[in-house]
Structures are given as C-alpha cells and as structure tokens.
Amino acid sequence: xxxxxxxxxxxxxxxxxxxxxxxxxxxxxxxxxxxxxxxxxxxxxxxxxxxxxxxxxxxxxxxxxxxxxxxxxxxxxxxxxxxxxxxxxxxxxxxxxxxxxxxxxxxxxxxxxxxxxxxxxxxxxxxxxxxxxxxxxxxxxxxxxxxxxxxxxxxxxxxxxxxxxxxxxxxxxxxxxxxxxxxxxxxxxxxxxxxxxxxxxxxxxxxxxxxxxxxxxxxxxxxxxxxxxxxxxxxxxxxxxxxxxxxxxxxxxxxxxxxxxxxxxxxxxxxxxxxxxxxxxxxxxxxxxxxxxxxxxxxxxxxxxxxxxxxxxxxxxxxxxxxxxxxxxxxxxxxxx
Amino acid sequence: xxxxxxxxxxxxxxxxxxxxxxxxxxxxxxxxxxxxxxxxxxxxxxxxxxxxxxxxxxxxxxxxxxxxxxxxxxxxxxxxxxxxxxxxxxxxxxxxxxxxxxxxxxxxxxxxxxxxxxxxxxxxxxxxxxxxxxxxxxxxxxxxxxxxxxxxxxxxxxxxxxxxxxxxxxxxxxxxxxxxxxxxxxxxxxxxxxxxxxxxxxxxxxxxxxxxxxxxxxxxxxxxxxxxxxxxxxxxxxxxxxxxxxxxxxxxxxxxxxxxxxxxxxxxxxxxxxxxxxxxxxxxxxxxxxxxxxxxxxxxxxxxxxxxxxxxxxxxxxxxxxxxx
Numbered sequence: 278x279x280x281x282x283x284x285x286x287x288x289x290x291x292x293x294x295x296x297x298x299x300x301x302x303x304x305x306x307x308x309x310x311x312x313x314x315x316x317x318x319x320x321x322x323x324x325x326x327x328x329x330x331x332x333x334x335x336x337x338x339x340x341x342x343x344x345x346x347x348x349x350x351x352x353x354x355x356x357x358x359x360x361x362x363x364x365x366x367x368x369x370x371x372x373x374x375x376x377x378x379x380x381x382x383x384x385x386x387x388x389x390x391x392x393x394x395x396x397x398x399x400x401x402x403x404x405x406x407x408x409x410x411x412x413x414x415x416x417x418x419x420x421x422x423x424x425x426x427x428x429x430x431x432x433x434x435x436x437x438x439x440x441x442x443x444x445x446x447x448x449x450x451x452x453x454x455x456x457x458x459x460x461x462x463x464x465x466x467x468x469x470x471x472x473x474x475x476x477x478x479x480x481x482x483x484x485x486x487x488x489x490x491x492x493x494x495x496x497x498x499x500x501x502x503x504x505x506x507x508x509x510x511x512x513x514x515x516x517x518x519x520x521x522x523x524x525x526x527x528x529x530x531x532x533x534x535x536x537x538x539x540x541x542x543x544x545x546x547x548x549x550x551x552x553x554x555x556x557x558x559x560x561x562x563x564x565x566x567x568x569x570x571x572x573x574x575x576x577x578x579x580x581x582x583x584x585x586x587x588x589x590x591x592x593x594x595x596x597x598x599x600x601x602x603x604x605x606x607x608x609x610x611x612x613x614x
Numbered sequence: 615x616x617x618x619x620x621x622x623x624x625x626x627x628x629x630x631x632x633x634x635x636x637x638x639x640x641x642x643x644x645x646x647x648x649x650x651x652x653x654x655x656x657x658x659x660x661x662x663x664x665x666x667x668x669x670x671x672x673x674x675x676x677x678x679x680x681x682x683x684x685x686x687x688x689x690x691x692x693x694x695x696x697x698x699x700x701x702x703x704x705x706x707x708x709x710x711x712x713x714x715x716x717x718x719x720x721x722x723x724x725x726x727x728x729x730x731x732x733x734x735x736x737x738x739x740x741x742x743x744x745x746x747x748x749x750x751x752x753x754x755x756x757x758x759x760x761x762x763x764x765x766x767x768x769x770x771x772x773x774x775x776x777x778x779x780x781x782x783x784x785x786x787x788x789x790x791x792x793x794x795x796x797x798x799x800x801x802x803x804x805x806x807x808x809x810x811x812x813x814x815x816x817x818x819x820x821x822x823x824x825x826x827x828x829x830x831x832x833x834x835x836x837x838x839x840x841x842x843x844x845x846x847x848x849x850x851x852x853x854x855x856x857x858x859x860x861x862x863x864x865x866x867x868x869x870x871x872x873x874x875x876x877x878x879x880x881x882x883x884x885x886x887x888x889x890x891x892x893x894x895x896x897x898x899x900x901x902x903x904x905x906x907x908x909x910x911x912x913x914x915x916x917x918x919x920x921x922x923x924x925x926x927x928x929x930x931x932x933x934x935x936x937x938x939x
Contacts, residue, residue, distance in 0.1 A: 301745065327745065333775070338734050338768025345738015345752075348723065349673075351745060353738075368765075372728045373735065380724065381716035382707025383930040417931045441933040 283453040285431035304356030340366035347389040357393040374443040375418030396449040403572035408536040410447040414514040421513040425488035427457035432465025449486030470517040476504030479530040484510035494590035502607035529560040530597040539567040561597040621892040628658040631682040633905045652679040656853030659879035663826025673752040675736040678713035678727035692915035701919025730763035740778035753781040759790025770811040773843040782845040787852040792864035808845035820848030
C-alpha cells in the first residue's frame, strides 16, 4: 500500500480517535478547513465538531486548554500551525506542561501531544520556516519527536498518545508529500534513534527533514567509494546516546546535520556528547552542517543556500579525511567522482 | 446575617488563615521558609467565603498566593507548612514550595506562579468535563493583574464560545504587585471586561465573608444550571507587602492603615457576630486558641519533617516506565 507522510499522520489521528473516545484534536482550522497541511481532511465528518475542535487564533490559550484537558482525563492532540507560532504557547508548554509533574512531586502528569509543522524549503520566509524544536529538546519533562519516515509519522504519533507525559512532535513541512510502500502502519518506539543506512567510513547524524538529504549525500559518497552510517535521531529528547556512540566507535568520523542554526543547536549538543563519551574513537574533528546564521530568506536561491543540502554534507564528510586518507577510504572499483 | 454554626465556621477559617500566614512571615524571618512568600492577610474573606461553595468533585486552580485556598480545600496545615519548609512530607514533596502547593486527591491544581497561566488550565479541565459528560465546575483564582495578560482574554473567549463550566474568580486587590489598578488597566471595570466576551459576571465585596459566600453561591448555581462560564470579581485588599521582598514604595501607609482599621474582614465579621448574638467573646477566644494550636502543630510537624535524599534529585520529571497515568 502506497501512502504519504501526510496520510500517515491523518491515519494515526483517526485510528487513535476510533480506538479511544478520550482523543480529541484541537487547533486552528483542523475542522472545516481540513488542516493547514491537510492532515485532518475529512475528520470533521467522521468525528464531529466536539472532537475535531476548530480554535480561535489563540495559541497560548488552546495549547493551555489542551494541557488542562489532559489533566482532566482527555488525550488531546493539539495542532500548532508551525513551530514559529508555537512560541506564543511556549509558556504553557515549558512552565506548565513540562514542570507540573515535578512541581507537584509526581501527583499530576500531562498526557498531551502537541504537533507542529517545522522547517524551511517552501519559500515561506522567516516567520514560517524556522526549526526551533531544539528549544523544546532543552526542557526536562517533555519528549520531543521528529519523525522522518512515513512509518514513523504514523507509528510515533500512535505511541506518543500512550505516553503519560507531554510529547512534542515536529513534522517537517518538506516531508508531508513523502510516500512509501508499506504493508501496514503500526506503532513505533519513541525512545531510540534508527540506523537508516549502514556504512563503515563515517557517520552522518540527522533528523527530520535532513534525513532524506543525509541519505542522498550518503548515496553520492557511496558512488565515490565511501560508505556512511546514516543515523536518524527520531527522538530529540531524550537523545539516544548509545546508538550514536556505537556508530562512532565503528566509523571514527562524524558529521552532524541540523536544520537549526549552528549556535546553540542540537548538533552542538550531540557533538559535545560525542566528545564526552567517545573522544578517543575520533579520527577527525566532528563536523557540523547547519543552517546559515540568518532568518530564513524568501528568495528560493537564498533559502536553498541557507539550508543544509546534500552537497554540503558530502563536502563535510570529505573534509573529515585528509587528501591521502580520502584516497585510501575510497574503495577501488567503485567508481568515484 | 447567618446562623451561629456557619458564623463560627467562617470566623474560624478566616482566623486559621490569618494566623497561618502570620506564622509564615515569622518563619520566613527565622530563615525556615525561603524563596518568594506571598501572604493573604486582608483577603481572607474571599477564599473563606468562596471555596466551601464548591463540591469535592470540582477542581480548583490557584495562584502563587494560594496558602489559604490550599487550606480551605482541605490540605492539612501541617502539609502546607512542611512544603514551605522544603520537607518531603510537604504537599508537593518539597519540590514546589510556597508558590506550588498541590493535592491531586482534593483536585487542587496548584500553586501556579505564571500570572494568568492557570486560566487555560482551568478551562481545559472544564473542557474535559464537558467532553466526558461530567457535571463539575473548575474554579480558577487569579488577581486583577492577570486580566492584562493575553491568556485571560484568550481563555474568556474560548470559555464562552465553547460554553465551558469554568468559574473565573478574580481577586481584585487593587495592585498588580506594586502597580495600582488605575496605572495598569485602561478598563478598571472588570465585570465589563468579562461582559465584553459575553461571559456572565458579577462583583462582590471581598472584604465581607458573607457577601463573598453569597456571590459564589450564585455563581456556582449559575454554572450548574446554565453550563457555561461565569466571572466573579471579589473586591479586596492586601494588608501586607506583595512578598517578603517588597518595601511598599508604591502605596501610602495611610491607605494601608485605613483598610486595616476600617475593613479588616475578621474584625468586621467578629463584631457583627457579637452584635447579632451569634458568638461571644469566649467563643472567639476559643477559636483563637484552637487556631494557635493548629499553627503550632503545623510548625512542629514541618520542623520534624525530613529532607529528601539528593540521590532522588531527578525523580518526578517523567513518569517512570510501567507506571499508569
């Protein structure tokens, strides 16, 4: 069965709503409009306006209501149009949802799922294109997910709905049209990173919308005879250190790809963890491919130039090898560029 | 007026709150309570008049000036004091302190110290009740300063739009920390603000415990019959500084003195009860003695409480795997 990332998110919500009356969907234009990214199209007809709840443009208010509703026994899915807009609700997520369990010494937990579109690549400019999921990954008390595949778009949302604590899901806008041929959609774990490609020469770590770019780069590098591991983080908090360190111990070279800006990025955090836990495994300094330190510009060529791209990832991997080592790493008979 | 038994209960509860708060100030000066400490002295008639009008199934969401609300909701004074002492026997295990008192069993949802952040929470609790067909009220206490926050306006709008059974209890003590209401709000008529969202609203004398009680009764009955939200303003006054760090540069001593001398809710009510023959001087002395004993017990309990081991520092951040929620 061929399905898209968009349909997988749709099916995850619909299946959850069929399975559990406590599940509701709240957000701007999730009902009659069908969702800004058409994720909830058709749901109003099946589940009704009480459960597919169109909200006013009040991010702080409706995210807060979702949090209160979770405390009151519902399993709310709150859709925030973009991670940029979620900043209006940051207080409720950080100061209430994430802190409540601790402040109350474990008496209350907040099983709310907040989904938000993230990322650039659609010429939406600086107020609709940023990748701020790292801000949430900084906060103890919440789980932050970044599904990059159709299977995870469905599976991680289903599993998130059984979490007793708040979960943020960042859905990259460039992935909604991604399609895959899958026998069946099912819940997937929300605790581990995934090795999307096996290699021996270097490790490329990415998440969300950068995973397809990392795989593209790895394919190009393979043509040149350099085999890369590609790790899809999947879970941005808590980070799966074990999968990362296992790979680093095999390849000894690392490029971290992150659509956020370099400064204060998750890529920086991952680099620090590798230095702390696997420094002596490294044969070269860790390299990062992040977004240029600029609000995302509108013009297509400028937007593309600002973002991580496969050619930049290829160049970063090449940079991990000295001239001689690069030649040595390239296996004979595999072509090359 | 009222009957003797009710009068006794109301006076007793106001005195319990007053003596607890005074002891907190003393314990702060003694270094046993730290952090920010916001006292309710002067405002007792609001919590004492209103909270008992709610049922045990209803929910209460309060602010960082919530010791009285916690006590009136039934959290033992021992547990409240132990919390402020940072002891694990406290009602939030020592993790919350004065501003974050919680009790799940009593549906007391804090102790929220971000101004107006409790409003969406209360509306969400009410939303869940409505969705699940439960007839309960979620009451949210907040100050008039909160009506300047976006969260207030967003929540009022949605509560009315969706007809949520939430009771907005606005404790208007005339100062947002140190900023007088006339200096912080373009519209000081808070009822008008609520009516602008078509939320039914009323105002009560929050220095008069019977008036607070009657207004709360009306509000609760309205929600139980009509289903939608209700906004109730309690006009009150804080006798002490905003917190223990406040030198009170923003208001005249004479103003505070006048409120204390002319409008003290405890003095006024005690005199009224005596004039009406509901309570005599001996009754009041007995109430004071019982409150003093309860406060002494609370301090002794808090003093005897234990400090959590730092080995468990990172517990209660996430629900442990396998635990049910």
